[in-house]
Amino acid sequence: MAIKHLDVLKLLAAADLVEAIDGDVKHCALWARLPPEAATREPAQIGAEVIANVLLRWNCILQADPVEVAPLYAHKTALALAVCVHRQGFADAQLTDAAVAAIAALNAAVALNDVFHRRRADIEALLRSPAVMPARRPPLAKAHTAWRSGDVVGMQVADRHHAFHVLEVSQGAPIVEFYDIVQAMPLAWQQLQGVNARGGRSEDGSAYLDRYALYGLQQQPDPAHQFRLLASGIAQGPDNAHLARHLGLYAVTDIFRMTRDLLQ
Template sequence: MAIKHLDVLKLLAAAGLVEAIDGDVKRCAHWARLGPGAAAREPAQIGAEVMGNVLLRWNCILQADPAEVAPLYVHKTALALAVCLHRQGFADAELTDAAVAAIAALNAAVALNDTFHRRSADIETLLRSPALMPARRPSQAKAHTAWRAGDVVAMQVGDRHHAFHVLEVSQGAPIVEFYDIVQDTPLAWEHLQGVIARGERLNDGRAYVDRHALYGLQYQPDPAHQFRLLASGIAQGPDNAHLARRSGLYAVTDIFRMARELLP
Protein backbone atom coordinates (compact mmCIF):
# COMPACT_ATOMS: atom_id res chain seq x y z
CA MET A 1 0.00 0.00 0.00
CA ALA A 2 1.32 3.44 -0.96
CA ILE A 3 2.28 5.66 1.92
CA LYS A 4 0.66 9.08 2.35
CA HIS A 5 2.26 12.39 3.19
CA LEU A 6 0.64 12.61 6.62
CA ASP A 7 1.80 9.09 7.44
CA VAL A 8 5.41 10.09 6.76
CA LEU A 9 5.14 13.23 8.86
CA LYS A 10 3.76 11.25 11.80
CA LEU A 11 6.63 8.78 11.57
CA LEU A 12 9.13 11.61 12.10
CA ALA A 13 8.01 11.88 15.75
CA ALA A 14 8.63 15.63 15.65
CA ALA A 15 5.19 17.21 15.95
CA GLY A 16 6.39 20.74 16.70
CA LEU A 17 8.87 20.80 13.81
CA VAL A 18 6.32 19.37 11.39
CA GLU A 19 3.65 21.86 12.49
CA ALA A 20 6.02 24.78 11.91
CA ILE A 21 7.16 23.59 8.48
CA ASP A 22 3.67 22.68 7.33
CA GLY A 23 2.36 26.08 8.43
CA ASP A 24 5.14 27.89 6.57
CA VAL A 25 4.60 25.90 3.38
CA LYS A 26 0.85 26.51 3.49
CA ARG A 27 1.32 30.24 4.11
CA CYS A 28 3.69 30.60 1.16
CA ALA A 29 1.51 28.44 -1.10
CA HIS A 30 -1.61 30.36 -0.10
CA TRP A 31 -0.11 33.73 -1.05
CA ALA A 32 1.54 32.43 -4.23
CA ARG A 33 -1.82 31.11 -5.44
CA LEU A 34 -3.82 34.17 -4.40
CA GLY A 35 -4.94 37.02 -6.62
CA PRO A 36 -6.61 37.50 -10.00
CA GLY A 37 -3.49 36.60 -11.99
CA ALA A 38 -2.64 33.45 -10.06
CA ALA A 39 -4.77 31.16 -12.24
CA ALA A 40 -2.74 32.12 -15.30
CA ARG A 41 0.60 31.31 -13.70
CA GLU A 42 2.37 28.08 -14.51
CA PRO A 43 2.73 25.60 -11.62
CA ALA A 44 6.50 25.82 -12.08
CA GLN A 45 6.38 29.59 -11.49
CA ILE A 46 4.30 29.17 -8.35
CA GLY A 47 6.58 26.37 -7.18
CA ALA A 48 9.72 28.45 -7.67
CA GLU A 49 8.24 31.27 -5.60
CA VAL A 50 7.11 28.96 -2.80
CA MET A 51 10.38 27.03 -2.71
CA GLY A 52 12.43 30.23 -2.69
CA ASN A 53 10.51 31.75 0.20
CA VAL A 54 10.38 28.58 2.30
CA LEU A 55 14.07 27.75 1.83
CA LEU A 56 15.23 31.29 2.53
CA ARG A 57 13.90 30.66 6.03
CA TRP A 58 14.65 26.96 6.56
CA ASN A 59 18.13 27.09 5.06
CA CYS A 60 19.04 28.52 8.46
CA ILE A 61 18.81 24.86 9.53
CA LEU A 62 19.80 23.05 6.33
CA GLN A 63 22.97 25.12 5.92
CA ALA A 64 23.80 25.54 9.60
CA ASP A 65 27.18 24.74 11.11
CA PRO A 66 27.05 21.13 12.40
CA ALA A 67 28.42 22.43 15.69
CA GLU A 68 25.29 24.57 16.13
CA VAL A 69 22.50 22.24 14.95
CA ALA A 70 22.35 18.50 15.61
CA PRO A 71 22.67 16.53 12.35
CA LEU A 72 19.58 14.43 13.07
CA TYR A 73 17.53 17.62 13.45
CA VAL A 74 18.82 18.76 10.06
CA HIS A 75 17.83 15.43 8.52
CA LYS A 76 14.33 15.54 9.99
CA THR A 77 13.98 19.12 8.74
CA ALA A 78 15.03 18.20 5.19
CA LEU A 79 12.61 15.27 5.09
CA ALA A 80 9.70 17.22 6.58
CA LEU A 81 10.28 20.09 4.13
CA ALA A 82 10.33 17.77 1.14
CA VAL A 83 7.17 15.98 2.25
CA CYS A 84 5.20 19.14 3.10
CA LEU A 85 6.18 20.81 -0.17
CA HIS A 86 5.39 17.70 -2.21
CA ARG A 87 1.99 17.51 -0.52
CA GLN A 88 1.21 21.01 -1.84
CA GLY A 89 2.44 20.18 -5.35
CA PHE A 90 6.04 21.40 -5.22
CA ALA A 91 9.32 19.55 -5.58
CA ASP A 92 12.98 20.40 -5.98
CA ALA A 93 15.59 17.86 -7.10
CA GLU A 94 18.24 19.05 -4.66
CA LEU A 95 15.87 19.02 -1.68
CA THR A 96 14.49 15.63 -2.70
CA ASP A 97 18.01 14.20 -2.79
CA ALA A 98 18.68 15.70 0.65
CA ALA A 99 15.47 14.13 1.97
CA VAL A 100 16.38 10.71 0.58
CA ALA A 101 19.83 11.02 2.15
CA ALA A 102 18.09 11.99 5.39
CA ILE A 103 16.08 8.76 5.32
CA ALA A 104 19.30 6.76 5.14
CA ALA A 105 20.94 8.81 7.89
CA LEU A 106 17.96 8.50 10.23
CA ASN A 107 17.89 4.74 9.68
CA ALA A 108 21.63 4.42 10.23
CA ALA A 109 21.28 6.23 13.54
CA VAL A 110 18.20 4.16 14.47
CA ALA A 111 16.58 7.52 15.22
CA LEU A 112 13.02 6.43 14.39
CA ASN A 113 10.91 3.32 14.81
CA ASP A 114 10.78 0.09 12.83
CA THR A 115 7.83 1.28 10.76
CA PHE A 116 9.89 4.16 9.38
CA HIS A 117 12.71 1.77 8.49
CA ARG A 118 10.28 -0.68 6.88
CA ARG A 119 8.52 2.02 4.83
CA SER A 120 11.69 3.86 3.76
CA ALA A 121 11.49 2.67 0.16
CA ASP A 122 7.84 3.76 0.01
CA ILE A 123 8.76 7.21 1.34
CA GLU A 124 11.42 7.63 -1.33
CA THR A 125 8.95 6.50 -4.01
CA LEU A 126 6.47 9.12 -2.79
CA LEU A 127 9.06 11.91 -2.85
CA ARG A 128 10.22 11.00 -6.35
CA SER A 129 6.67 10.77 -7.73
CA PRO A 130 5.23 13.77 -9.64
CA ALA A 131 4.10 16.49 -7.24
CA LEU A 132 0.51 17.47 -7.99
CA MET A 133 -0.87 20.78 -6.78
CA PRO A 134 -4.24 20.42 -4.99
CA ALA A 135 -7.21 22.08 -6.68
CA ARG A 136 -7.70 24.43 -3.75
CA ARG A 137 -5.07 26.61 -2.22
CA PRO A 138 -4.32 25.73 1.41
CA SER A 139 -6.00 27.59 4.23
CA GLN A 140 -4.10 29.50 6.90
CA ALA A 141 -4.33 28.97 10.61
CA LYS A 142 -5.43 31.78 12.90
CA ALA A 143 -2.55 34.14 13.66
CA HIS A 144 -0.79 33.65 16.99
CA THR A 145 2.64 34.30 18.45
CA ALA A 146 4.68 33.25 21.46
CA TRP A 147 6.82 36.41 21.23
CA ARG A 148 6.06 39.24 23.63
CA ALA A 149 6.33 43.01 23.90
CA GLY A 150 9.81 43.95 25.06
CA ASP A 151 11.56 41.11 23.23
CA VAL A 152 14.65 42.00 21.21
CA VAL A 153 15.04 39.59 18.33
CA ALA A 154 17.81 38.75 15.87
CA MET A 155 16.71 37.81 12.35
CA GLN A 156 18.91 35.98 9.85
CA VAL A 157 18.40 36.45 6.12
CA GLY A 158 20.96 34.55 4.09
CA ASP A 159 24.34 35.39 5.57
CA ARG A 160 23.22 38.71 7.06
CA HIS A 161 21.91 39.39 10.55
CA HIS A 162 19.38 42.05 11.56
CA ALA A 163 17.61 42.87 14.83
CA PHE A 164 14.29 44.36 15.90
CA HIS A 165 12.36 45.27 19.03
CA VAL A 166 8.81 44.03 19.65
CA LEU A 167 6.74 47.06 20.67
CA GLU A 168 3.48 45.19 21.23
CA VAL A 169 1.44 42.25 19.99
CA SER A 170 -1.74 42.98 18.04
CA GLN A 171 -4.16 40.43 16.55
CA GLY A 172 -1.62 37.65 16.82
CA ALA A 173 1.29 39.52 15.24
CA PRO A 174 4.27 41.24 16.85
CA ILE A 175 4.57 44.94 15.95
CA VAL A 176 8.29 45.46 15.39
CA GLU A 177 10.81 48.21 14.76
CA PHE A 178 14.25 47.42 13.39
CA TYR A 179 17.58 48.58 14.73
CA ASP A 180 19.75 50.29 12.12
CA ILE A 181 22.35 47.53 12.05
CA VAL A 182 23.24 44.62 9.81
CA GLN A 183 26.32 42.44 9.93
CA ASP A 184 27.70 39.18 8.59
CA THR A 185 28.10 37.56 12.01
CA PRO A 186 25.38 36.76 14.57
CA LEU A 187 24.20 39.68 16.68
CA ALA A 188 24.16 39.86 20.46
CA TRP A 189 22.33 42.27 22.77
CA GLU A 190 25.61 44.07 23.43
CA HIS A 191 25.93 45.00 19.75
CA LEU A 192 22.69 47.00 19.90
CA GLN A 193 23.64 49.42 22.64
CA GLY A 194 23.29 52.95 21.29
CA VAL A 195 22.04 51.79 17.87
CA ILE A 196 19.23 53.97 16.54
CA ALA A 197 16.09 52.87 14.67
CA ARG A 198 16.16 52.04 10.99
CA GLY A 199 13.81 54.27 9.01
CA GLU A 200 12.24 54.11 5.56
CA ARG A 201 13.26 56.77 3.06
CA LEU A 202 10.36 57.91 0.86
CA ASN A 203 10.19 59.87 -2.39
CA ASP A 204 10.25 63.19 -0.55
CA GLY A 205 13.78 62.39 0.58
CA ARG A 206 12.87 62.12 4.26
CA ALA A 207 13.33 59.04 6.43
CA TYR A 208 10.21 57.95 8.33
CA VAL A 209 9.49 55.72 11.31
CA ASP A 210 9.19 52.19 9.92
CA ARG A 211 7.16 49.66 11.89
CA HIS A 212 5.68 46.35 10.78
CA ALA A 213 3.07 43.85 11.92
CA LEU A 214 5.11 40.70 11.37
CA TYR A 215 2.70 37.84 10.77
CA GLY A 216 4.08 34.30 10.74
CA LEU A 217 6.46 35.00 13.64
CA GLN A 218 4.89 32.35 15.86
CA TYR A 219 7.28 30.08 17.73
CA GLN A 220 9.70 30.94 20.50
CA PRO A 221 12.25 29.45 20.32
CA ASP A 222 12.08 29.42 16.54
CA PRO A 223 12.44 25.87 15.14
CA ALA A 224 14.02 27.28 11.96
CA HIS A 225 16.66 29.18 13.96
CA GLN A 226 15.98 32.24 11.80
CA PHE A 227 14.84 34.28 14.79
CA ARG A 228 16.73 34.33 18.11
CA LEU A 229 15.81 36.02 21.37
CA LEU A 230 18.56 38.45 22.38
CA ALA A 231 16.84 40.08 25.35
CA SER A 232 13.41 40.33 26.93
CA GLY A 233 11.57 42.87 29.04
CA ILE A 234 13.19 45.78 27.18
CA ALA A 235 10.70 48.61 27.53
CA GLN A 236 12.46 51.07 25.23
CA GLY A 237 13.15 50.16 21.62
CA PRO A 238 15.68 51.81 19.32
CA ASP A 239 15.70 55.62 19.40
CA ASN A 240 13.68 56.97 16.47
CA ALA A 241 13.76 60.67 17.35
CA HIS A 242 15.66 61.37 14.11
CA LEU A 243 12.84 59.97 11.98
CA ALA A 244 9.76 61.78 10.66
CA ARG A 245 6.28 60.56 11.60
CA ARG A 246 3.50 59.52 9.22
CA SER A 247 -0.19 58.82 9.61
CA GLY A 248 -0.12 54.99 9.55
CA LEU A 249 0.88 53.13 12.71
CA TYR A 250 2.56 50.22 10.92
CA ALA A 251 2.67 48.23 7.69
CA VAL A 252 1.23 44.70 7.58
CA THR A 253 3.64 42.06 6.28
CA ASP A 254 4.89 38.60 7.17
CA ILE A 255 8.25 36.95 7.82
CA PHE A 256 8.64 35.81 4.21
CA ARG A 257 7.95 39.16 2.55
CA MET A 258 10.12 40.87 5.13
CA ALA A 259 12.98 38.47 4.41
CA ARG A 260 12.72 39.29 0.71
CA GLU A 261 12.88 43.00 1.49
CA LEU A 262 16.00 42.50 3.56
CA LEU A 263 17.89 40.58 0.91
CA PRO A 264 20.94 42.57 -0.26
Protein backbone atom coordinates in the same frame (compact mmCIF):
# COMPACT_ATOMS: atom_id res chain seq x y z
CA MET B 1 -0.06 -0.26 0.96
CA ALA B 2 1.15 3.15 -0.23
CA ILE B 3 2.36 5.53 2.42
CA LYS B 4 0.78 8.98 2.75
CA HIS B 5 2.35 12.35 3.43
CA LEU B 6 0.86 12.60 6.93
CA ASP B 7 2.13 9.11 7.75
CA VAL B 8 5.69 10.17 6.96
CA LEU B 9 5.39 13.39 8.97
CA LYS B 10 4.13 11.48 12.01
CA LEU B 11 7.05 9.06 11.78
CA LEU B 12 9.47 11.97 12.21
CA ALA B 13 8.35 12.32 15.86
CA ALA B 14 8.93 16.08 15.71
CA ALA B 15 5.51 17.69 16.07
CA ASP B 16 6.66 21.31 16.57
CA LEU B 17 9.06 21.15 13.64
CA VAL B 18 6.47 19.59 11.34
CA GLU B 19 3.80 22.10 12.41
CA ALA B 20 6.12 25.02 11.63
CA ILE B 21 7.22 23.69 8.24
CA ASP B 22 3.73 22.65 7.17
CA GLY B 23 2.37 26.06 8.18
CA ASP B 24 5.07 27.91 6.25
CA VAL B 25 4.61 25.81 3.10
CA LYS B 26 0.83 26.28 3.20
CA HIS B 27 1.22 30.02 3.77
CA CYS B 28 3.55 30.43 0.80
CA ALA B 29 1.38 28.18 -1.37
CA LEU B 30 -1.71 30.19 -0.50
CA TRP B 31 -0.15 33.52 -1.43
CA ALA B 32 1.38 32.14 -4.62
CA ARG B 33 -2.01 30.78 -5.72
CA LEU B 34 -4.12 33.74 -4.53
CA PRO B 35 -3.71 36.30 -7.36
CA PRO B 36 -6.13 35.91 -10.31
CA GLU B 37 -3.21 35.46 -12.73
CA ALA B 38 -2.14 32.35 -10.78
CA ALA B 39 -4.86 30.41 -12.63
CA THR B 40 -2.88 30.78 -15.87
CA ARG B 41 0.47 29.76 -14.40
CA GLU B 42 1.93 26.28 -14.59
CA PRO B 43 2.13 24.37 -11.27
CA ALA B 44 5.90 24.17 -11.74
CA GLN B 45 6.13 27.97 -11.84
CA ILE B 46 4.03 28.32 -8.72
CA GLY B 47 6.06 25.59 -7.04
CA ALA B 48 9.37 27.28 -7.83
CA GLU B 49 8.11 30.47 -6.18
CA VAL B 50 6.80 28.62 -3.13
CA ILE B 51 10.00 26.63 -2.62
CA ALA B 52 12.22 29.70 -3.06
CA ASN B 53 10.24 31.60 -0.42
CA VAL B 54 10.18 28.70 2.04
CA LEU B 55 13.92 28.13 1.69
CA LEU B 56 14.67 31.78 2.43
CA ARG B 57 13.71 30.84 5.96
CA TRP B 58 14.53 27.15 6.35
CA ASN B 59 17.99 27.40 4.81
CA CYS B 60 18.89 28.76 8.24
CA ILE B 61 18.75 25.07 9.25
CA LEU B 62 19.75 23.33 6.02
CA GLN B 63 22.87 25.45 5.52
CA ALA B 64 23.82 25.86 9.17
CA ASP B 65 27.14 24.80 10.63
CA PRO B 66 26.78 21.34 12.28
CA VAL B 67 28.18 22.91 15.44
CA GLU B 68 25.11 25.18 15.63
CA VAL B 69 22.42 22.77 14.39
CA ALA B 70 22.47 19.05 15.15
CA PRO B 71 22.80 17.10 11.88
CA LEU B 72 19.84 14.83 12.71
CA TYR B 73 17.64 17.90 13.21
CA ALA B 74 18.77 19.20 9.83
CA HIS B 75 17.94 15.82 8.26
CA LYS B 76 14.45 15.83 9.78
CA THR B 77 14.00 19.36 8.47
CA ALA B 78 15.04 18.38 4.94
CA LEU B 79 12.66 15.42 4.88
CA ALA B 80 9.73 17.35 6.37
CA LEU B 81 10.24 20.16 3.85
CA ALA B 82 10.22 17.78 0.89
CA VAL B 83 7.12 15.97 2.16
CA CYS B 84 5.16 19.17 2.91
CA VAL B 85 6.10 20.71 -0.45
CA HIS B 86 5.13 17.51 -2.30
CA ARG B 87 1.84 17.42 -0.41
CA GLN B 88 0.97 20.84 -1.84
CA GLY B 89 1.70 19.62 -5.37
CA PHE B 90 5.25 20.82 -5.87
CA ALA B 91 8.66 19.20 -6.18
CA ASP B 92 12.28 20.20 -6.51
CA ALA B 93 15.06 17.79 -7.52
CA GLN B 94 17.61 19.21 -5.10
CA LEU B 95 15.16 19.20 -2.19
CA THR B 96 14.08 15.64 -3.01
CA ASP B 97 17.69 14.44 -3.17
CA ALA B 98 18.37 16.08 0.20
CA ALA B 99 15.33 14.33 1.67
CA VAL B 100 16.42 10.92 0.32
CA ALA B 101 19.88 11.48 1.79
CA ALA B 102 18.20 12.46 5.06
CA ILE B 103 16.27 9.16 5.13
CA ALA B 104 19.53 7.22 4.81
CA ALA B 105 21.22 9.32 7.51
CA LEU B 106 18.32 8.97 9.96
CA ASN B 107 18.25 5.21 9.46
CA ALA B 108 22.02 4.90 9.81
CA ALA B 109 21.80 6.72 13.14
CA VAL B 110 18.78 4.64 14.22
CA ALA B 111 17.15 7.99 14.98
CA LEU B 112 13.57 6.84 14.34
CA ASN B 113 11.52 3.69 14.86
CA ASP B 114 11.44 0.41 12.95
CA VAL B 115 8.41 1.46 10.90
CA PHE B 116 10.39 4.34 9.42
CA HIS B 117 13.25 1.97 8.61
CA ARG B 118 11.01 -0.63 7.01
CA ARG B 119 9.16 1.92 4.89
CA ARG B 120 12.23 3.65 3.52
CA ALA B 121 11.51 2.56 -0.06
CA ASP B 122 7.87 3.65 0.21
CA ILE B 123 8.85 7.09 1.46
CA GLU B 124 11.37 7.55 -1.35
CA ALA B 125 8.78 6.39 -3.90
CA LEU B 126 6.30 8.95 -2.56
CA LEU B 127 8.81 11.78 -2.85
CA ARG B 128 9.77 10.81 -6.40
CA SER B 129 6.18 10.33 -7.55
CA PRO B 130 4.51 13.11 -9.61
CA ALA B 131 3.30 15.89 -7.31
CA VAL B 132 -0.35 16.83 -7.79
CA MET B 133 -1.49 20.29 -6.69
CA PRO B 134 -4.71 20.12 -4.64
CA ALA B 135 -7.76 21.68 -6.29
CA ARG B 136 -8.30 23.93 -3.29
CA ARG B 137 -5.83 26.48 -2.00
CA PRO B 138 -4.63 26.01 1.57
CA PRO B 139 -6.79 27.89 4.10
CA LEU B 140 -5.63 31.12 5.70
CA ALA B 141 -4.30 30.19 9.13
CA LYS B 142 -5.34 32.15 12.19
CA ALA B 143 -2.62 34.57 13.27
CA HIS B 144 -0.96 33.88 16.59
CA THR B 145 2.43 34.36 18.19
CA ALA B 146 4.35 33.19 21.25
CA TRP B 147 6.59 36.28 21.13
CA ARG B 148 5.83 39.12 23.54
CA SER B 149 6.20 42.86 23.88
CA GLY B 150 9.64 43.74 25.18
CA ASP B 151 11.37 40.92 23.29
CA VAL B 152 14.51 41.82 21.38
CA VAL B 153 14.93 39.46 18.45
CA GLY B 154 17.80 38.59 16.14
CA MET B 155 16.79 37.81 12.55
CA GLN B 156 18.95 35.96 10.04
CA VAL B 157 18.58 36.75 6.33
CA ALA B 158 20.96 34.63 4.24
CA ASP B 159 24.40 35.39 5.71
CA ARG B 160 23.42 38.69 7.39
CA HIS B 161 21.97 39.32 10.83
CA HIS B 162 19.49 42.02 11.86
CA ALA B 163 17.66 42.78 15.12
CA PHE B 164 14.35 44.31 16.13
CA HIS B 165 12.36 45.21 19.24
CA VAL B 166 8.77 44.02 19.78
CA LEU B 167 6.76 47.05 20.86
CA GLU B 168 3.47 45.20 21.31
CA VAL B 169 1.42 42.33 19.94
CA SER B 170 -1.72 43.23 17.97
CA GLN B 171 -4.16 40.77 16.38
CA GLY B 172 -1.68 37.92 16.55
CA ALA B 173 1.28 39.82 15.09
CA PRO B 174 4.27 41.42 16.82
CA ILE B 175 4.63 45.13 16.03
CA VAL B 176 8.37 45.58 15.52
CA GLU B 177 10.95 48.28 15.06
CA PHE B 178 14.41 47.46 13.69
CA TYR B 179 17.75 48.49 15.12
CA ASP B 180 20.00 50.22 12.60
CA ILE B 181 22.60 47.48 12.53
CA VAL B 182 23.46 44.53 10.29
CA GLN B 183 26.47 42.23 10.38
CA ALA B 184 27.77 38.87 9.25
CA MET B 185 27.82 37.30 12.72
CA PRO B 186 24.80 36.68 14.97
CA LEU B 187 24.01 39.71 17.11
CA ALA B 188 24.03 39.82 20.91
CA TRP B 189 21.95 42.10 23.13
CA GLN B 190 25.07 43.90 24.34
CA GLN B 191 25.86 45.02 20.77
CA LEU B 192 22.53 46.85 20.51
CA GLN B 193 23.19 49.25 23.36
CA GLY B 194 23.07 52.80 21.99
CA VAL B 195 22.04 51.71 18.48
CA ASN B 196 19.34 53.92 16.97
CA ALA B 197 16.21 52.77 15.17
CA ARG B 198 16.45 52.05 11.46
CA GLY B 199 14.18 54.34 9.46
CA GLY B 200 12.64 54.22 6.03
CA ARG B 201 13.27 56.73 3.27
CA SER B 202 10.57 58.96 1.80
CA GLU B 203 10.62 60.32 -1.76
CA ASP B 204 12.25 63.56 -0.65
CA GLY B 205 15.08 61.60 1.00
CA SER B 206 14.07 62.25 4.60
CA ALA B 207 14.08 59.41 7.12
CA TYR B 208 10.83 58.39 8.79
CA LEU B 209 9.83 56.02 11.57
CA ASP B 210 9.47 52.48 10.18
CA ARG B 211 7.41 49.90 12.04
CA TYR B 212 5.91 46.60 10.91
CA ALA B 213 3.18 44.17 11.91
CA LEU B 214 5.19 41.01 11.33
CA TYR B 215 2.78 38.14 10.70
CA GLY B 216 4.05 34.55 10.69
CA LEU B 217 6.41 35.04 13.64
CA GLN B 218 4.80 32.29 15.71
CA GLN B 219 6.79 29.76 17.71
CA GLN B 220 9.33 30.73 20.34
CA PRO B 221 11.99 29.40 20.19
CA ASP B 222 11.84 29.43 16.41
CA PRO B 223 12.26 25.91 14.94
CA ALA B 224 13.88 27.40 11.81
CA HIS B 225 16.50 29.28 13.89
CA GLN B 226 15.86 32.36 11.74
CA PHE B 227 14.63 34.33 14.75
CA ARG B 228 16.43 34.19 18.09
CA LEU B 229 15.53 35.78 21.40
CA LEU B 230 18.32 38.15 22.45
CA ALA B 231 16.60 39.74 25.46
CA SER B 232 13.14 39.98 27.00
CA GLY B 233 11.26 42.48 29.14
CA ILE B 234 12.96 45.43 27.43
CA ALA B 235 10.52 48.31 27.77
CA GLN B 236 12.47 50.82 25.68
CA GLY B 237 13.23 50.02 22.05
CA PRO B 238 15.86 51.66 19.84
CA ASP B 239 16.03 55.47 19.96
CA ASN B 240 13.90 56.87 17.13
CA ALA B 241 13.99 60.56 18.04
CA HIS B 242 15.86 61.36 14.82
CA LEU B 243 13.09 59.95 12.62
CA ALA B 244 10.06 61.81 11.32
CA ARG B 245 6.65 60.38 12.13
CA HIS B 246 4.83 58.62 9.28
CA LEU B 247 1.10 58.89 8.65
CA GLY B 248 0.38 55.19 9.35
CA LEU B 249 1.03 53.37 12.59
CA TYR B 250 2.84 50.50 10.88
CA ALA B 251 3.12 48.53 7.64
CA VAL B 252 1.56 45.07 7.48
CA THR B 253 3.92 42.36 6.23
CA ASP B 254 4.98 38.79 7.00
CA ILE B 255 8.27 37.04 7.67
CA PHE B 256 8.69 35.97 4.04
CA ARG B 257 8.12 39.40 2.49
CA MET B 258 10.29 40.98 5.18
CA THR B 259 13.07 38.50 4.44
CA ARG B 260 12.91 39.30 0.71
CA ASP B 261 12.94 43.04 1.44
CA LEU B 262 16.02 42.72 3.64
CA LEU B 263 17.83 40.79 0.93
CA GLN B 264 17.71 43.84 -1.36
